[in-house]
Amino acid sequence: MDGSGQVVQSADSTMSVKDMPAWTLPGAARCVVGTLRHVTDGWKRFWFTPADPTVLRLMRLLVGGMFVYTHLIWGMDLPAFFGTDGWNNPELLAQLQHGMIAPSFWWYVADEWMHTVHCVCIGVLFLFWLGAGTRITSLLSLAITISYSYRAHMANFGLDQLNAVLCLYLCIGPSGAALSLDRLLTTWWTRRRVLNSKHRQDAAGPPKSTAAGLAVRLMQVHFCVIYIYAGLSKLQGPAWWSGEAVWPAFANREYQAIDMTWIAWYPWIAELATHATIIWEVSFAALIWVRPARPYVLVFGFLLHAGIGAMMGMWTFGLIMIFGHVAFWPRSAIDRVVRTVRTAGYVLGIQSMDDFREAPQAVVPPVPQPDILCVNPRLERRMQCLHYFSDRGLRCLVTDSTTEARILSDSTHPRATVILGSGLSDSEILHFKETHFEREHPEPLFLVLSNRQSRRLNGRIEQSPSHVLDGDVSLGVLRRRIQATFAQDRC
Amino acid sequence: MDSKLSEPSQEAGKSNAASRWTGRLRKTGFLLLNAWMVVHLVAITTAPATVGPSSQTARNVWDVVSPYLQVLYLNHGFHYFAPQPGSSNLVDWEVTRSDGSTESGRFPNFEIKPRLLYHRYFMLSEYLGNADIDQQAGIASAFAINLCREHSAETATLTTVRHDLPTMARIRAGGSLTDGDLYEETPLGDFQWMDPVR
Numbered sequence: 029m030d031g032s033g034q035v036v037q038s039a040d041s042t043m044s045v046k047d048m049p050a051w052t053l054p055g056a057a058r059c060v061v062g063t064l065r066h067v068t069d070g071w072k073r074f075w076f077t078p079a080d081p082t083v084l085r086l087m088r089l090l091v092g093g094m095f096v097y098t099h100l101i102w103g104m105d106l107p108a109f110f111g112t113d114g115w116n117n118p119e120l121l122a123q124l125q126h127g128m129i130a131p132s133f134w135w136y137v138a139d140e141w142m143h144t145v146h147c148v149c150i151g152v153l154f155l156f157w158l159g160a161g162t163r164i165t166s167l168l169s170l171a172i173t174i175s176y177s178y179r180a181h182m183a184n185f186g187l188d189q190l191n192a193v194l195c196l197y198l199c200i201g202p203s204g205a206a207l208s209l210d211r212l213l214t215t216w217w218t219r220r221r222v223l224n225s226k227h228r229q230d231a232a233g234p235p236k237s238t239a240a241g242l243a244v245r246l247m248q249v250h251f252c253v254i255y256i257y258a259g260l261s262k263l264q265g266p267a268w269w270s271g272e273a274v275w276p277a278f279a280n281r282e283y284q285a286i287d288m289t290w291i292a293w294y295p296w297i298a299e300l301a302t303h304a305t306i307i308w309e310v311s312f313a314a315l316i317w318v319r320p321a322r323p324y325v326l327v328f329g330f331l332l333h334a335g336i337g338a339m340m341g342m343w344t345f346g347l348i349m350i351f352g353h354v355a356f357w358p359r360s361a362i363d364r365v366v367r368t369v370r371t372a373g374y375v376l377g378i379q380s381m382d383d384f385r386e387a388p389q390a391v392v393p394p395v396p397q398p399d400i401l402c403v404n405p406r407l408e409r410r411m412q413c414l415h416y417f418s419d420r421g422l423r424c425l426v427t428d429s430t431t432e433a434r435i436l437s438d439s440t441h442p443r444a445t446v447i448l449g450s451g452l453s454d455s456e457i458l459h460f461k462e463t464h465f466e467r468e469h470p471e472p473l474f475l476v477l478s479n480r481q482s483r484r485l486n487g488r489i490e491q492s493p494s495h496v497l498d499g500d501v502s503l504g505v506l507r508r509r510i511q512a513t514f515a516q517d518r519c
Numbered sequence: 520m521d522s523k524l525s526e527p528s529q530e531a532g533k534s535n536a537a538s539r540w541t542g543r544l545r546k547t548g549f550l551l552l553n554a555w556m557v558v559h560l561v562a563i564t565t566a567p568a569t570v571g572p573s574s575q576t577a578r579n580v581w582d583v584v585s586p587y588l589q590v591l592y593l594n595h596g597f598h599y600f601a602p603q604p605g606s607s608n609l610v611d612w613e614v615t616r617s618d619g620s621t622e623s624g625r626f627p628n629f630e631i632k633p634r635l636l637y638h639r640y641f642m643l644s645e646y647l648g649n650a651d652i653d654q655q656a657g658i659a660s661a662f663a664i665n666l667c668r669e670h671s672a673e674t675a676t677l678t679t680v681r682h683d684l685p686t687m688a689r690i691r692a693g694g695s696l697t698d699g700d701l702y703e704e705t706p707l708g709d710f711q712w713m714d715p716v717r
Contacts, residue, residue: 117661257567265602
């Protein structure tokens with residue numbers, strides 16, 4: 029029995045479950061278990077991959093500013109919007125919100141306390157914006173946003189909905205991990221505690237966090253839900269089909285911020301804008317996950333929402349939607365914005381110069397040259413390889429992606445790299461193989477492919493100079509092939 | 520000697536038990552987190568699906584998840600400008616004080632600044648204009664009370680004004696967005712208010 033072998037002992041023979049066809053009971057069970065494992069692995073990878081909280085901290089700055097502004101505007105006429113004898117009369121709202129759970133601390137605030145309570149709320153929102161006590165102020169901000177929205181029920185619109193949605197996810201992730209007073213205090217305290225010490229990594233920026241990854245994913249998915257319904261609901265209206273729907277928006281005097289009636293002489297512009305809006309909204313949830321299409325989707329989204337802001341005067345709504353798109357931004361764009369914000373923070377005196385400088389690299393002990401670098405997205409498979417090769421005296425390094433494998437390969441120079449193809453796409457394997465042999469001194473590459481993968485890639489992968497092993501290859505066979513290659517190299 | 524030997528083993532046993540418990544707790548926590556995520560995803564996708572026309576299944580799921588959505592203020596349809604943009608609603612008002620002096624106005628109006636505050640007023644007039652007939656009286660009454668309070672008046676007269684949208688052809692023929700015939704008024708009545716303070 030090899031390291032990877034699951035064996036079924038019978039009276040006369042030893043037969044691996046892997047060898048059994050799918051129509052047999054053990055074979056079918058293997059297929060089902062394999063599929064379930066694939067699904068659960070994908071679920072875990074999608075939701076729980078640790079992410080840099082940079083996205084969240086930038087969103088806190090943007091969305092937090094919007095919270096403060098939104099609530100400051102409420103404060104311009106508190107008795108009208110929140111008073112007992114205001115527009116939103118509590119008795120009337122009790123009828124309108126009948127059967128609903130409408131939690132709001134405003135129900136319990138007497139008119140004479142309105143301004144005090146409002147000032148406290150603004151203070152809390154301001155602290156959240158600055159990133160002070162973010163864990164607590166984020167939750168309080170959510171409570172404030174929800175409370176104001178329910179109490180001023182009749183004066184709400186999309187901005188309030190999006191405020192609540194984004195605030196919820198900023199509560200889940202560490203949105204105050206950086207560019208915040210919390211971070212400033214932590215850095216100052218850490219530096220004071222370990223001045224000139226070896227714990228320099230404390231100052232090297234916030235670590236990756238599963239909560240950050242989860243919060244960003246939830247935002248992304250929620251925005252997909254918003255756009256898919258916004259698009260599909262429009263398809264019920266004939267004007268969105270005939271191309272006339274954008275005209276009423278331009279011709280609505282109450283919305284109008286810029287005179288757009290000149291479009292009446294160029295109806296094709298209105299029609300084009302209508303069709304483009306519908307196509308974009310309906311396809312957003314699909315195209316945003318296609319990496320090459322993502323920048324175009326986001327640029328169109330920016331133009332659409334900026335257009336809503338400029339032409340319909342709904343700047344706040346347009347901006348909050350654009351802020352939500354930050355959850356989809358690539359890391360490089362976020363880094364650029366964060367750098368600008370940090371510079372501004374330093375100029376304003378709320379960011380320390382030490383934080384502004386390049387963070388010192390963490391002290392990492394040198395990694396000895398590994399014998400084998402194994403690549404497979406499944407944690408279980410990677411652990412299996414790690415244990416198997418380590419138990420047999422081979423130093424093994426494992427990683428879940430070909431991108432990281434390339435970095436590890438360049439930095440640690442393993443004696444052999446093994447791509448366990450299951451779970452990796454054909455294009456990933458092909459790309460890795462091609463780039464692998466473009467390097468100066470590539471180590472031997474072993475590609476372990478399933479029968480299907482092997483058939484699909486037939487003719488597209490050359491056996492030489494890589495070593496292609498297809499079918500159900502056990503780790504034992506793989507090890508012997510690798511060791512034979514090492515022996516040849518020595519000769 | 521025995522006791523010395525047994526002490527570390529007891530310690531090790533305790534730490535093993537503790538780590539087992541921690542492991543179990545982590546696993547349970549992770550399962551609960553996943554369960555919440557499934558509920559959350561179902562809930563946020565159900566909320567917009569229940570905006571009519573909707574299926575009985577969507578409404579049944581809504582019955583289960585609506586408390587969760589309402590507590591977090593996630594109970595939205597996101598049907599922006601759907602099924603299609605239409606005319607807008609304004610409110611004309613006139614208040615009369617005890618000395619017989621009157622004051623009148625319309626909201627929203629472009630004198631309300633900043634734009635977000637203007638939009639709040641616009642939403643109020645839209646709410647009134649689009650409300651069911653049986654709800655409209657109650658809303659108008661609340662609006663009248665606020666107007667009387669703001670202007671220290673005793674009676675308020677309210678009218679909803681529907682502002683229809685001109686066609687492209689009309690604009691090309693020399694029409695404008697504010698042509699008089701595009702406004703349709705519906706009187707809501709007179710409302711009286713006695714300020715409890717007075």
